[in-house]
Amino acid sequence: MTVNGQSRAGDVEPRTLLVHYLRDDLELTGTNIGCDTSSCGACTVHVGGESVKSCTMLAVQARGEDVTTIEGMATNGELHPMQQAFMECHGLQCGYCTPGMIMAATSLLAENPNPTEAEVREGLEGNLCRCTGYHNIVKAVLQAADGGTNGGAS
């Protein structure tokens, strides 16, 4: 598979979850694990440009796919507009949910470049913030959308 633009090959046990392959084999530990029940979204990455919970996908299911993790969002040391907006709007507190939020939010804007506030909240329903900082997260996503500067998926 291609991960953050780099071709990656390896042998894994079929039962290896994509999130474990990314974290343990590729040492891309920006993608977090927050639950056992596919509910929290901390593990969200893009597969083929779309948000996916990487704890609910086998690594073998991603064979040949284009995968992007939070590590692949910044380009040449410059933050992705969504990352910039999260920073400016204080869209994070402890930061645990943030990588997943950013991946879900960019996928959302790729499908709906000008969402209403309600659409942002619905679009992020699969991502939980244990610090409950939703207000500023939604603000950040709306700012990134407004900025018009490619809030879309990588």
Added chain:
Amino acid sequence: MIPATFDYVEAESADAALAALAQHGDEAKLMAGGHSLIPLMRFRLATPGVIVDIGRLSDLSYINDGGDHIAIGALTRHMAVETSDLLTTEVPLLAHVASQVGDPSVRHRGTIGGSIAHGDPASDLPAALLALQGSVVVKGPGGERVIPAGELFTGFLETAVGPDEMITEVRVPKVPGAGWSYQKFNRRAQDWAIVGCAAVANGSTTVSLVNMGPTPILASAVNDALASGADVDAASAVAAQGTEPPEDLNGDVEYRTALAQVLVKRALTEASGG
């Protein structure tokens, strides 16, 4: 948690998947989007010896006009159903119900065939299929057959689809001008319904219920009452008749009975344009 070990077969065609099922028998399980199966495997509630991955069968991902019905490939993702212009025009209930499944990341992976094959009484799409009086096309060693929705759900997580068969297509009749409603009651946005209700009013009215028994079910008492001329109040009063609602942390039988009555009433009112 991590699933138990299994052998993995990536099917390159529906026929190859069927051959793998025939070869491995009871040990084998199809995997489409994996969004019901992987969670079960992570809790070791399912420990299949062989996974036959049909997730890449892109020729089974389509939404086509079949004349009097819309034909949807079994591997079509929930997101594609939700955003289909054809379905939004011809079968708006189904597009809407797909948008109510889980969250966007779940809808990017989960498939209509997988959801219906799983037959979870708490899931949304089987209820829509029942209310629409749709059917599924199933392929097996003996060829193809069509199973009407009303004969599909046979027991808890059990369907009339045999272990050596697979669903290849889901068919829903076109109902462009029909009244319809989907009422999903839950506490958190991404959750399954505590109780749900789908209604389609197209001449006669068909109502189905979510999470009111061991399988997705038709609200037969309501449908019979409506057929013999009952009004919305009288029909919704019998919403729970003949059902076996589950009891869990979200609600007991009494609570689910009351919810079913309220949701059926809302659904009938909305479907009749009220």
